Amino acid sequence: MNAKLRVGVYWAAGCGGCDISLLEIGPRLLQLIEAADIHFWPLVADFKYRDVAGYPDEFFDLCFLNGAIRSSEQEEIARLLRKKSRTLIAYGACAAEGGIPALANLTTIEGIFAAAYHDSPSLDNPERLEPRPVTRSDLGELTLPRLYPQVLTLRDVVDVDYVLPGCPPQADRVWQAIESFVGGKLPARAEAVKLGCTDKAVCDECSLEKRLVKIDQFRRTHEALPEPGWCLLEQGFICMGPATRGGCGALCTKARLACRGCYGPSGQVTDQGMAMVGALGSLLAAETEERARELVDQIVDPVGTFYRFSLASSDLKGMR
């Protein structure tokens, strides 16, 4: 065995769940550690950006970057890691499609600051302080990274070799990807090849029975208990299965929970929400347009539901 593989992990605008999901591979971690050394992983050990800047170019054999890009710091580190990595993987829904943070694209920086620093009832901020990119004090000029008006996917700022979607990616699929990388069996490196998933929709993996019943009422998860064994969408629970890439093994629908769409748009689809509108159109029990309008007016927060994980990679990307 030659020198060990050099691996890096970084989080940008994410929740940390992706970092944890890497640990979810369990005892197989020991195998990973046997084959690879971690040279950068802010969540688990103390590394400085300067350390990474000091590595030679293409130092990392494999770099997992999770989280969306929404600040100057995150973009800078993404560019740095691109330069220092031979293989860069967009890991998880946020890096791949914008994820939950991208829902911020439906508002403005001012709106975000108002909610985070002023309007929330639990806040106490009488001086109306807000973070500023530059603050002058007795100690000199202090700087903070700048928040972007738009949440971006990793692909928006750097070239990505592979994408491992999911919120978070499923452990077995992650391990498959790592194994095939270590064994040199990954598909040819190209712009954003999808790993750890299929091209088909989640419905393809879901075992619930379709009874070809049309939807006559929408329900939310907390409002009713779904009947076991029956397609959730037909029962009126908005299940993103038809528009969502498979690979997770339909974990949520197995637990009678509607698919939230975390693997992003399926193979032939570019815009997940619009694909879902297309699918729902054929499923509504509506003979007139008024009835269709009544039905869809029952849907609370359509953009947040249909684009929960993919707003930043959608056609329109959300904008106010």
Next chain:
Amino acid sequence: MPEPKAEKIEPVAAGASLEKWEPRIIAFLCYWCSYAGADAAGTLRLKYPHNVLIVRVMCSGRVDPELISGAFAQGADGVLVCGCQIGCCHYISGNHKTMARMPLLGRLLVEMGLEPGRFRHEWVSASEGEKFARITNEITEEVRRLGPLNWPGRLHARGVGHGEDLEPWGTPQ
């Protein structure tokens, strides 16, 4: 999407004169009724605006909502979808699917920040040349009143598709 996308429409440059701006409206017309309706408008020597760029599809039910979001994302100022009158679909129920999709699609577009007047669907039969001329005039005037949408330019202004000028983090020590 497997089929080739329409040629990209150039975004309106910042500061460009609005006097020369003309609305660009993409109209998806079904082959069996609405396209024939547009033809009838021509045969009847009715004037309708040149701003309407017609895409013929076999059925309005074939107009995937992705085509509509894609049209806006690539620079259209308005989108019109026309199909057969309900009950007259050549494929029996194709336009029923169109009908059921449109209210939800409209809600999504509005929540994304588009004005409702930029998007419209109508049922136009093969003999309704006058109706076709009327609605194309109406949507063109409505979109003209709303002004350029310029979605690609607005996204660019928010940082999509171009890198920020960054200062290097610092040299290694």
